[in-house]
Amino acid sequence: MATTMTSLPATSSYSVGFGIPSVITPQTRFHRRRIVIAKAEPSDKSVEIMRKFSEQYARKSDTFFCVDKGVTSVVIKGLADHRDSLGAPLCPCRHYDDKAAEASQGFWNCPCVPMRERKECHCMLFLTPDNDFAGNEQAISLEEIKELTANM
Amino acid sequence: MAISVTAPFTCRSWTFDPATPLPSSSSSSSKLSNFSSLQSHSHLHRLTLNNRPFTAFPSKPRTLHLVQAKKQTFSSLDELLEKAEKPVLVDFYATWCGPCQFMAPILNEVSITMADTIQVVKIDTEKYPEIANKYSIEALPTFILFKDGKPFDRFEGALTANQLVQRIEDTLKAKK
Numbered sequence: 216m217a218t219t220m221t222s223l224p225a226t227s228s229y230s231v232g233f234g235i236p237s238v239i240t241p242q243t244r245f246h247r248r249r250i251v252i253a254k255a256e257p258s259d260k261s262v263e264i265m266r267k268f269s270e271q272y273a274r275k276s277d278t279f280f281c282v283d284k285g286v287t288s289v290v291i292k293g294l295a296d297h298r299d300s301l302g303a304p305l306c307p308c309r310h311y312d313d314k315a316a317e318a319s320q321g322f323w324n325c326p327c328v329p330m331r332e333r334k335e336c337h338c339m340l341f342l343t344p345d346n347d348f349a350g351n352e353q354a355i356s357l358e359e360i361k362e363l364t365a366n367m
Numbered sequence: 368m369a370i371s372v373t374a375p376f377t378c379r380s381w382t383f384d385p386a387t388p389l390p391s392s393s394s395s396s397s398k399l400s401n402f403s404s405l406q407s408h409s410h411l412h413r414l415t416l417n418n419r420p421f422t423a424f425p426s427k428p429r430t431l432h433l434v435q436a437k438k439q440t441f442s443s444l445d446e447l448l449e450k451a452e453k454p455v456l457v458d459f460y461a462t463w464c465g466p467c468q469f470m471a472p473i474l475n476e477v478s479i480t481m482a483d484t485i486q487v488v489k490i491d492t493e494k495y496p497e498i499a500n501k502y503s504i505e506a507l508p509t510f511i512l513f514k515d516g517k518p519f520d521r522f523e524g525a526l527t528a529n530q531l532v533q534r535i536e537d538t539l540k541a542k543k
Binding site: 281283285286287288289290292293296307308309310312337338339340348367 | 468
């Protein structure tokens, strides 16, 4: 996605918020306006945690990653990003009115209720074998994730 | 990426950015202003933009310098929809949404092959939550096909280029 991260909110893919300087801390963000600003890149620690979680959960649920591992990589990073900013891996493939409230409520925290109950993952992270986009892998390395999201 | 309009025959994106950098802008977060250019079909070259999002550009010059281009400024998505001569396919996405990124090259392709039929616009729901709220966007990606400025068809999730083209064509044909 963005090739550089600038300090101007308007030109960066990753900083949001109009007139809010990009150095605002998470606490300030929550108090001042109820927008959660996505940071440019999730922390390596969170990415690793969500990567491991994804592998384990795929095995446990007999689901598979997408044939296009780029999708898997982006979602893992999205989960990691929410874990960093909200404390919980809120589903990155949804639009929310209030992310913080959703994260505490939990319905959309990965693995979300639709996934747990019906193996429905619209993020295309966990795909049942009959899904057109399902590959045959349940593993993904950190290198793969980095490589496939390098242009973002 | 903010709101970008993918042009025909190019892999170009236009971005609508909030008016904050401009001194005379209002503080309304829904105000968008940018210059976007429509290129005539006979000129396929001289692209100063590729598929990269606007973040690669310096903040001030949002004008696209293209040969025989028509510049248009939109102050909001509503205005864009109002002034559109063709149906507009709007893609509501988020940066870290896997299926949304999967759709990016597909949308490019479709905007080129269906250049005469539709115009493609992408909206970053994290940058423009008020627009996303207005259209009750939940799952991402959500596609809304606007005709005559009004939502005409709406669907969610990733699809292949063929499926997308089929859906758009069927919709425009059926409800004419």
